[in-house]
Amino acid sequence: MSVMQKEKLRVIRKQKGYTQQQVADFIATDVSNYSRKESGDVRIVKDEWDKLARFLDVPIEDIYEEEEATIVINNDHPVFNDRSSSAGVITTQNHYDNIPGAIIENLQNYIALLKEENERLKEELKGLPKGRK
16 A cells, blocks of 8 residues: 655655644644644645645645545446545545545434434424413
């Protein structure tokens, strides 16, 4: 498994004299996660590239390195081909390709939970005496 090291990012961070901890704090993640992003084990999303460029005060082109993740079209279902553990199948359009599958799954679970809660509250309302404001 070849890992995409974020060499440009690492070099510029060191040139500017920042520790991984300082950068991690800025993009609101923990240092071990940031370290994995820098070593290419964890994907860096678009929003994070923007923040990193702002933090390091450089144009994004100076630090950005293309991710290896690709979209494979399969029966009209784009499949998210990511080397990270958060890979998942995404059945919506390609513009969601930078959202890890795990996040989508969490959101779907959360939506299901809210739907259940809604149903429960509706049932509860039915049981209340009418005319109460």
